Amino acid sequence: MNRSTGRPWWKTAVGLLLTGVMLFPVYWMVNVSFTRDQDMRKSPPDLLPVHGTLAGYRAVLDQQLPYLGTSLVIGLGTVVLTVALAAPAGYALAKLRPRGGGVLSFVLLAAQMIPGIIMAMGFYAIYLSLGLLQSVPGLIVADSTLAVPFAVLIFTAFMSGIPSELIQAAQVDGARALRTFWSVVLPMSRNAVVTVSLFAFLWSWSDFVFASTLVNGGANEPITLGIYHYIGNNNQEWNAIMATAVVASLPAAVILVLAQRYVAAGVTAGAVKD
Numbered sequence: 069m070n071r072s073t074g075r076p077w078w079k080t081a082v083g084l085l086l087t088g089v090m091l092f093p094v095y096w097m098v099n100v101s102f103t104r105d106q107d108m109r110k111s112p113p114d115l116l117p118v119h120g121t122l123a124g125y126r127a128v129l130d131q132q133l134p135y136l137g138t139s140l141v142i143g144l145g146t147v148v149l150t151v152a153l154a155a156p157a158g159y160a161l162a163k164l165r166p167r168g169g170g171v172l173s174f175v176l177l178a179a180q181m182i183p184g185i186i187m188a189m190g191f192y193a194i195y196l197s198l199g200l201l202q203s204v205p206g207l208i209v210a211d212s213t214l215a216v217p218f219a220v221l222i223f224t225a226f227m228s229g230i231p232s233e234l235i236q237a238a239q240v241d242g243a244r245a246l247r248t249f250w251s252v253v254l255p256m257s258r259n260a261v262v263t264v265s266l267f268a269f270l271w272s273w274s275d276f277v278f279a280s281t282l283v284n285g286g287a288n289e290p291i292t293l294g295i296y297h298y299i300g301n302n303n304q305e306w307n308a309i310m311a312t313a314v315v316a317s318l319p320a321a322v323i324l325v326l327a328q329r330y331v332a333a334g335v336t337a338g339a340v341k342d
Contacts, residue, residue: 094317101125101310108306124311132312135294138204139273140319142290145208146272147265150215154264155257157216158223159249163235173224176217187213188281195282202286210278215268226260227253262327270320291316 100108101124102117161169191210192201200206230253238248254261276292283289295312298305 097310097313100306101314103307105305105307121307124305124307124309125315127305127308128311128315132291132294132315135289135291136316138288139290139292139316141204142207142211143269143272145204146211146215147268149208149212150219150268151261151264153212154216154219155223155254155261156249157220158260159227159253161220161224162227163230163232163253164245173221176220179213179217184214184277185281188277191278192281202283202288204288207275207278207282207288207290208272210282211272211275212268214271214275215264218267219264222264223257223260226257230256266323266327269323273316273320 099115099117102120102122103114104119104121104123107114107119160166161173166172188210191206195201195203195206234252234256235248238252243251273290274292275290276296279290279293280296284293291312295309295316298309298312
């Protein structure tokens with residue numbers, strides 16, 4: 069028995085074991101990224117890259133940086149567009165109580181159940197007529213459609229917990245709805261903004277369906293398609309694939325570690341009432 073926490077030791081051991089199982093694919097990804105081509109099919113495989121090579125990471129620097137830059141632009145653009153659309157909508161549903169707000173909330177929930185491939189086909193037909201195929205703005209708009217419904221629900225839950233007295237005080241001072249939202253509600257919704265921004269960035273960063281449908285073969289391909297180029301019928305450059313996956317995972321991992329405190333507060337907002 070752990071005296072400091074009162075938790076049996078075996079529960080801690082089981083937790084560590086399950087954590088190790090879940091993290092093993094990450095370890096194996098790093099291991100393979102340093103493995104030489106001639107050692108890929110070695111049986112049994114080396115648990116450590118005994119004869120390690122940096123060829124995969126050199127391929128990333130030589131070939132994948134444009135894809136990484138495109139993904140970064142798409143991710144940041146998706147974050148800006150998602151917050152710009154979802155924050156006012158969440159404020160309206162939480163505090164302004166518009167007519168039909170309940171129906172809109174139901175529609176947002178239903179929108180999250182639509183398969184991405186169906187939305188991708190719809191966007192393809194629209195973009196084909198508008199000339200937006202193989203464009204970064206088109207992919208930003210498409211990725212935002214996945215993030216906005218979730219973001220509106222997060223903002224609504226969070227802003228519902230903001231005391232109405234603060235909003236009423238701002239209105240007494242002469243602030244209108246837009247000024248109240250910008251100067252009072254939005255600064256207090258920092259945790260929700262960080263949470264929404266993080267999820268929007270991660271969704272756009274890891275998107276493959278929209279990218280392969282709307283920009284495949286163009287000059288504005290993101291990193292998910294950059295990795296896919298290494299896979300062919302007669303050639304699989306696994307060390308380059310895994311090295312690219314490692315590099316592509318770093319921004320998301322760093323952002324998640326830095327923002328985890330705000331995310332925990334943002335996703336639990338509105339779960340309990342005082």
